[in-house]
Amino acid sequence: METATMLPEVTAAGVIIKAVLILAVIAAIAGFGTYIERKVLAFMQRRLGPQHVGPFGLLQLAADGIKLFTKEDIIPQHANKIIFAVAPVITAATAFIALAAVPVFPDFTIPLLDIYVPSIASDVNVGILFVLGMMAAGLYGPLLAGMAQANKWGIIGSARTAIQFLSYEVVTGLSILAPIMMVGSLSFVDFNNYQADGTWIVVYQPVAFVLFLIAGYAETNRTPFDLLEHEAEIVSGYVTEYSGMRWGLFFIGEYANMITIGVIASIVFLGGYNDFWIFPGWLMIIAKIAFSFFFMLWVRAAWPHIRPDQLMWLCWKVLMPLAVVNVVITGIVMMIVG
Amino acid sequence: MSLEQFKNRNVGTQNYVKLDLDHTPTSGWCQFKQVVKRTFKPELFVGLWVTLREMINALFRGKMHTTQYPFEKLPISPRYRAIHDMLRLLESGHYRCIGCGLCEKICISNCITMETRYDENQRKEVSEYTINFGRCIFCGYCAEVCPELAIVHGQRYETASEQRASFSLFEDMLTPIDQLNLQQEYQGFGAVSPNADENIKKTPLAY
Numbered sequence A: 001m002e003t004a005t006m007l008p009e010v011t012a013a014g015v016i017i018k019a020v021l022i023l024a025v026i027a028a029i030a031g032f033g034t035y036i037e038r039k040v041l042a043f044m045q046r047r048l049g050p051q052h053v054g055p056f057g058l059l060q061l062a063a064d065g066i067k068l069f070t071k072e073d074i075i076p077q078h079a080n081k082i083i084f085a086v087a088p089v090i091t092a093a094t095a096f097i098a099l100a101a102v103p104v105f106p107d108f109t110i111p112l113l114d115i116y117v118p119s120i121a122s123d124v125n126v127g128i129l130f131v132l133g134m135m136a137a138g139l140y141g142p143l144l145a146g147m148a149q150a151n152k153w154g155i156i157g158s159a160r161t162a163i164q165f166l167s168y169e170v171v172t173g174l175s176i177l178a179p180i181m182m183v184g185s186l187s188f189v190d191f192n193n194y195q196a197d198g199t200w201i202v203v204y205q206p207v208a209f210v211l212f213l214i215a216g217y218a219e220t221n222r223t224p225f226d227l228l229e230h231e232a233e234i235v236s237g238y239v240t241e242y243s244g245m246r247w248g249l250f251f252i253g254e255y256a257n258m259i260t261i262g263v264i265a266s267i268v269f270l271g272g273y274n275d276f277w278i279f280p281g282w283l284m285i286i287a288k289i290a291f292s293f294f295f296m297l298w299v300r301a302a303w304p305h306i307r308p309d310q311l312m313w314l315c316w317k318v319l320m321p322l323a324v325v326n327v328v329i330t331g332i333v334m335m336i337v338g
Numbered sequence B: 001m002s003l004e005q006f007k008n009r010n011v012g013t014q015n016y017v018k019l020d021l022d023h024t025p026t027s028g029w030c031q032f033k034q035v036v037k038r039t040f041k042p043e044l045f046v047g048l049w050v051t052l053r054e055m056i057n058a059l060f061r062g063k064m065h066t067t068q069y070p071f072e073k074l075p076i077s078p079r080y081r082a083i084h085d086m087l088r089l090l091e092s093g094h095y096r097c098i099g100c101g102l103c104e105k106i107c108i109s110n111c112i113t114m115e116t117r118y119d120e121n122q123r124k125e126v127s128e129y130t131i132n133f134g135r136c137i138f139c140g141y142c143a144e145v146c147p148e149l150a151i152v153h154g155q156r157y158e159t160a161s162e163q164r165a166s167f168s169l170f171e172d173m174l175t176p177i178d179q180l181n182l183q184q185e186y187q188g189f190g191a192v193s194p195n196a197d198e199n200i201k202k203t204p205l206a207y
């Protein structure tokens, strides 16, 4: 993470602090996200959700963590043991590596130590490509997990992983291409600075925003598109045979990916971490990420999930043509205006 | 009432509400219209609104559904048939059971066991009375047959216990003497009907 190109004033210490910060905060949030998800879903169904462990059930998180850590780690007899063991790590690791190139908070300087902490662990100049690539590489987690576990539900789950992630990768790329054309850069910082005057890109690119959200949900395996492990059909899909902490790693990876999608959506489309009216930038970015996270839960409570064939139909016959048309129109408008 | 309606096995035609489904589109134009209609009907957002509304209802308008069971209990019907109670006479505090043995006799799972004897006043006294709740099916016959309204069904439905005998001794079922003022008449099987007084007639003596 730390070896990427740095701006001159960024010290290695700052980057390490940032990396640790991201890792700690996101891992904590990913765990906390499960609590939030259960609470929000419960409220939307007029239930109470977890509430007995600790105040408001907050320590449920710790209880679940202890449970996951102490559970027996079962590896099925006919599974390919090495791949089975490595697959969850791929999911979690790629999710966190993707976050390395994403600016989460604005720059700040630690007052006493005088260490400058950059907004981004490594400002790769092809940040968007890096993040999308990393998230795409995350597909190997579910894919290998499903194939290694010698279980038919796992195989179906991993087959679905392959089609779903590959298809929606196209839509993500094409939908985000239009903003990239407008900004003319692949770096998140440039995206943020482009919107510094207060006009969010979503105003120019509503179609791209919606497409990106849909594709993002498909890539993070969230509800309208949670075919990979849909309990009612394929038991648990690619995680059928997993238990304990390995299963937990998949979970953390999924939540980290949700946050990544939220961050990308906030920075590329929703004005990034610029100050807004009287609200400082860090509050704005947290609010935006929190809202996009909440929206994922909201959608999960409200909408049913779709069939695999509908998923493919939606991707190739609706979303991809729309994305292409959007890119072409953006190009034409830019040619005329610019 | 005749048995006619129970003998009707033609279940497919009764009381079914058919969904008002649109016709399957036949031509390309119909398909197009359907797609447009579905695209611009804000159904997805209706769904989002419904869940959000319920969340607001639950959080801010006190419409949370959950009953936190061991701490809160829903009221149950006064006619509910749970673990039996033996009632006492309100005036004297003596137990109502006269040891007639009708309940023991009628119990269809043979789970009431009782022994009686004469006390010093030559009145019948219940010396042993137990119900084997491992066998009781809570049919209510015992409460119905009891001439003294002595054995009735109570409201104790949480019957997990360490011992089978926990609820089933006479003393356990009997209203505690210090709670006699809290004793409720049972309204279910065997209870006196609310208009019982009106139905009482003088016995015709003109035979």
Ligand code: SF4
Pocket (backbone or CB within 6 Å): B106, B107, B108, B109, B110, B111, B112, B131, B135, B136, B137, B138, B139, B140, B141, B142, B143
């Ligand atoms: S409720 Fe029925 S089965 Fe139970 S003791 Fe009374 S008569 Fe017997």
Ligand code: SF4
Pocket (backbone or CB within 6 Å): B096, B097, B098, B099, B100, B101, B102, B103, B104, B145, B146, B147, B148, B149, B150, B151
């Ligand atoms: S029927 Fe009533 S009075 Fe007779 S023995 Fe049973 S409880 Fe006692």
